[in-house]
Amino acid sequence: xxxxxxxxxxxxxxxxxxxxxxxxxxxxxxxxxxxxxxxxxxxxxxxxxxxxxxxxxxxxxxxxxxxxxxxxxxxxxxxxxxxxxxxxxxxxxxxxxxxxxxxxxxxxxxxxxxxxxxxxxxxxxxxxxxxxxxxxxxxxxxxxxxxxxxxxxxxxxxxxxxxxxxxxxxxxxxxxxxxxxxxxxxxxxxxxxxxxxxxxxxxxxxxxxxxxxxxxxxxxxxxxxxxxxxxxxxxxxxxxxxxxxxxxxxxxxxxxxxxxxxxxxxxxxxxxxxxxxxxxxxxxxxxxxxxxxxxxxxxxxxxxxxxxxxxxxxxxxxxxxxxxxxxxxxxxxxxxxxxxxxx
Amino acid sequence: xxxxxxxxxxxxxxxxxxxxxxxxxxxxxxxxxxxxxxxxxxxxxxxxxxxxxxxxxxxxxxxxxxxxxxxxxxxxxxxxxxxxxxxxxxxxxxxxxxxxxxxxxxxxxxxxxxxxxxxxxxxxxxxxxxxxxxxxxxxxxxxxxxxxxxxxxxxxxxxxxxxxxxxxxxxxxxxxxxxxxxxxxxxxxxxxxxxxxxxxxxxxxxxxxxxxxxxxxxxxxxxxxxxxxxxxxxxxxxxxxxxxxxxxxxxxxxxxxxxxxxxxxxxxxxxxxxxxxxxxxxxxxxxxxxxxxxxxxxxxxxxxxxxxxxxxxxxxxxxxxxxxxxxxxxxxxxxxxxxxxxxxxxxxxxxxxxxxxxxxxxxxxxxxxxxxxxxxxxxxxxxxxxxxxxxxxxxxxxxxxxxxxxxxxxxxxxxxxxxxxxxxxxxxxx
Numbered sequence: 001x002x003x004x005x006x007x008x009x010x011x012x013x014x015x016x017x018x019x020x021x022x023x024x025x026x027x028x029x030x031x032x033x034x035x036x037x038x039x040x041x042x043x044x045x046x047x048x049x050x051x052x053x054x055x056x057x058x059x060x061x062x063x064x065x066x067x068x069x070x071x072x073x074x075x076x077x078x079x080x081x082x083x084x085x086x087x088x089x090x091x092x093x094x095x096x097x098x099x100x101x102x103x104x105x106x107x108x109x110x111x112x113x114x115x116x117x118x119x120x121x122x123x124x125x126x127x128x129x130x131x132x133x134x135x136x137x138x139x140x141x142x143x144x145x146x147x148x149x150x151x152x153x154x155x156x157x158x159x160x161x162x163x164x165x166x167x168x169x170x171x172x173x174x175x176x177x178x179x180x181x182x183x184x185x186x187x188x189x190x191x192x193x194x195x196x197x198x199x200x201x202x203x204x205x206x207x208x209x210x211x212x213x214x215x216x217x218x219x220x221x222x223x224x225x226x227x228x229x230x231x232x233x234x235x236x237x238x239x240x241x242x243x244x245x246x247x248x249x250x251x252x253x254x255x256x257x258x259x260x261x262x263x264x265x266x267x268x269x270x271x272x273x274x275x276x277x278x279x280x281x282x283x284x285x286x287x288x289x290x291x292x293x294x295x296x297x298x299x300x301x302x303x304x305x306x307x308x309x310x311x312x313x314x315x316x317x318x319x320x321x322x323x324x325x326x327x328x329x330x331x332x333x334x335x336x337x338x339x340x341x342x343x
Numbered sequence: 344x345x346x347x348x349x350x351x352x353x354x355x356x357x358x359x360x361x362x363x364x365x366x367x368x369x370x371x372x373x374x375x376x377x378x379x380x381x382x383x384x385x386x387x388x389x390x391x392x393x394x395x396x397x398x399x400x401x402x403x404x405x406x407x408x409x410x411x412x413x414x415x416x417x418x419x420x421x422x423x424x425x426x427x428x429x430x431x432x433x434x435x436x437x438x439x440x441x442x443x444x445x446x447x448x449x450x451x452x453x454x455x456x457x458x459x460x461x462x463x464x465x466x467x468x469x470x471x472x473x474x475x476x477x478x479x480x481x482x483x484x485x486x487x488x489x490x491x492x493x494x495x496x497x498x499x500x501x502x503x504x505x506x507x508x509x510x511x512x513x514x515x516x517x518x519x520x521x522x523x524x525x526x527x528x529x530x531x532x533x534x535x536x537x538x539x540x541x542x543x544x545x546x547x548x549x550x551x552x553x554x555x556x557x558x559x560x561x562x563x564x565x566x567x568x569x570x571x572x573x574x575x576x577x578x579x580x581x582x583x584x585x586x587x588x589x590x591x592x593x594x595x596x597x598x599x600x601x602x603x604x605x606x607x608x609x610x611x612x613x614x615x616x617x618x619x620x621x622x623x624x625x626x627x628x629x630x631x632x633x634x635x636x637x638x639x640x641x642x643x644x645x646x647x648x649x650x651x652x653x654x655x656x657x658x659x660x661x662x663x664x665x666x667x668x669x670x671x672x673x674x675x676x677x678x679x680x681x682x683x684x685x686x687x688x689x690x691x692x693x694x695x696x697x698x699x700x701x702x703x704x705x706x707x708x709x710x711x712x713x714x715x716x717x718x719x720x721x722x723x724x725x726x727x728x729x730x731x732x733x734x735x736x737x738x739x740x741x742x743x744x745x746x747x748x749x750x751x752x753x754x755x756x757x758x759x760x761x762x763x764x765x766x767x768x769x770x771x772x773x
Contacts, residue, residue, distance in 0.1 A: 026447075026451055027446045027447065027450040027451055028443050028444075028446050028447030028450075028451060031442060031443040031446050031447075032443060035439055035443070124558070127528055127558075130766050135528075135533070135766065136528050136529040136530055136532075136533065136559075137463075137529075137530045137533075138463075140466045141466070144470075158470060158474065160446075229439070233438050233439050233442055233466075233467050234466060234467075234469075234470055235438050235463075235466035235467055236438075237438075237463055237530075239436075239463060239529070239559070240437070240438065240439075242560070243560070276443075280432075280433075285390060285431060285432070285433050286390050286391055286399065286433065288391060288433070289391050289392075
């Protein structure tokens with residue numbers, strides 16, 4: 001089968017699987033699937049930020065900016081929810097742009113600490129100003145996505161299956177955009193800024209501008225994930241975007257690996273299923289933090305390059321086997337040709 | 344490397360077999376026999392994480408309650424006797440997980456009643472409650488609002504009962520006239536601050552400073568306590584701080600030489616606080632949650648069944664883990680059981696109607712009224728007497744039962760004033 005055809009078949013298979021998936025799950029697993037889909041967008045956006053070599057501790061707070069903004073636009077200003085979700089993402093971009101001025105005067109560890117401080121300032125503002133942010137209790141009764149009837153399917157967005165399809169569409173589109181960005185000259189420059197920043201600078205690349213761009217784009221997608229979350233659960237508060245969730249995002253990225261586009265997504269999917277489905281179903285409800293921690297230590301010890309290294313290992317083996325087969329087939333064909341052409 | 348581990352020592356099949364066996368063994372104690380007719384009750388609270396102290400001890404208490412009720416023949420409904428089984432879900436005090444948990448308990452486990460801690464997690468579960476009409480309970484009446492018709496606060500009227508501690512303090516130590524408050528700046532701390540401010544004002548006790556609100560992420564309480572006692576207050580009020588805060592604050596008060604009165608909503612695991620400070624330092628510490636071996640609980644007005652026996656069994660199984668909520672969820676189950684037996688069915692709407700029938704209910708500490716329209720917009724909180732507990736010679740003792748409605752009849756306007764100032768009235772929320 002030609003490579004292009006097998007690629008298309010693979011993507012179609014994945015699409016069918018993702019569309020059919022919720023119907024094979026229980027109600028609570030469908031709920032987990034919705035949150036997992038949203039978290040995939042969050043962690044993928046985090047990787048986009050790390051492309052320039054900067055690791056932030058404020059990414060989930062930026063997600064919260066999108067959530068708060070979208071919730072307020074729809075609740076206070078009466079803006080149609082899908083529009084408020086987009087505006088929430090744009091607000092996150094705007095806030096990231098403002099934050100980038102002080103933050104990108106720093107690099108490396110200092111940026112990490114600076115991003116944490118900036119995030120905490122935003123969280124404190126949410127707590128301090130009860131109007132409009134609701135203070136420590138946050139915002140409740142956030143407008144849900146309005147129901148939608150498209151003839152062949154009626155979307156009741158309270159139901160996890162409907163919201164999953166909506167989130168899946170948004171996340172798929174977002175991932176495609178992020179993928180295209182990474183493959184574009186801009187994305188290649190992000191890599192250059194990470195690995196050869198002095199060389200890139202000497203070639204005329206404005207390193208700080210590219211770091212800012214990556215930060216803003218990543219923040220936009222993080223804000224989008226926050227807005228999706230807010231309109232599903234209907235309530236947000238400052239603790240929903242605290243450092244604990246940030247640790248989870250870091251863990252997904254580290255356990256999955258950040259060398260490939262799919263690494264953090266793989267980490268998020270595997271660890272979320274493990275924590276929210278497998279351990280709960282096995283009856284380890286109260287032992288989950290202990291077992292989860294143990295598995296993390298094991299994965300760091302035995303898979304230092306992340307779960308993506310397992311996939312790469314499998315792919316390499318598959319390629320080698322195919323190459324060997326091709327080589328054997330080539331030898332055999334050559335032998336036959338030689339045999340036939342011999343006088 | 345990972346394949347080598349499986350190859351050399353542990354096969355995938357072996358791992359799954361072992362895990363499944365462990366899970367089965369873990370669940371064996373809590374299951375009733377398959378032949379019995381069973382009613383499932385959902386327990387949706389934090390069982391891990393920083394707020395677990397107000398969830399897990401409650402589930403442990405409920406398991407004891409279920410065993411006692413099942414041994415006595417179970418729940419007697421119109422169509423026969425039913426055994427009770429609790430199904431727990433750890434919501435980690437997260438609204439998203441509360442939604443998932445509510446879905447699982449109601450739509451998969453077919454529970455007939457769901458108990459929650461409430462607070463940040465209730466808004467996550469509320470849409471599921473609204474859609475399914477499921478009966479829920481919360482420990483935090485500040486979750487109540489006119490549209491929460493299937494949500495009850497039958498165990499505690501947090502934080503309103505805190506007024507009883509201040510009232511008792513003013514009556515018994517009238518020379519103490521100045522106070523300060525500290526609290527975590529969150530959904531639990533703020534209504535409690537408003538309540539203590541009203542109670543102190545009603546008792547004629549002057550606040551030396553504005554309440555000191557600290558971030559829930561605080562871990563170093565030395566500067567908090569230094570600032571708190573800077574004006575040498577006679578009373579330090581620890582509000583409704585989580586036990587993760589009460590312990591280090593008490594320790595800091597001890598280390599910084601504070602010798603005045605301490606009052607707090609809770610003093611969970613107070614024996615550990617005594618270990619960290621001293622018996623003398625903790626002498627006279629006032630809070631609101633008794634040990635259930637207290638002789639005062641054997642009074643015939645008390646509705647909690649066999650409190651001393653319950654406490655003995657609890658502390659035998661979970662030594663050192665008795666806390667504020669160890670008995671509360673079990674006491675809610677007493678009310679629910681009475682309601683279900685009265686209704687003759689476990690269907691949520693019928694049980695709710697039976698529980699609220701006549702406007703009165705058998706609260707753990709005596710007969711109480713369904714109340715709350717004034718503060719919460721709905722009469723879904725069961726309010727009556729509440730104990731005032733004081734540590735004496737290293738042991739918590741009930742000093743009095745004080746009436747919350749009587750206090751409210753005299754000082755209700757003060758409470759509403761302070762609640763409104765902190766944005767805690769039901770019409771100011773969210």
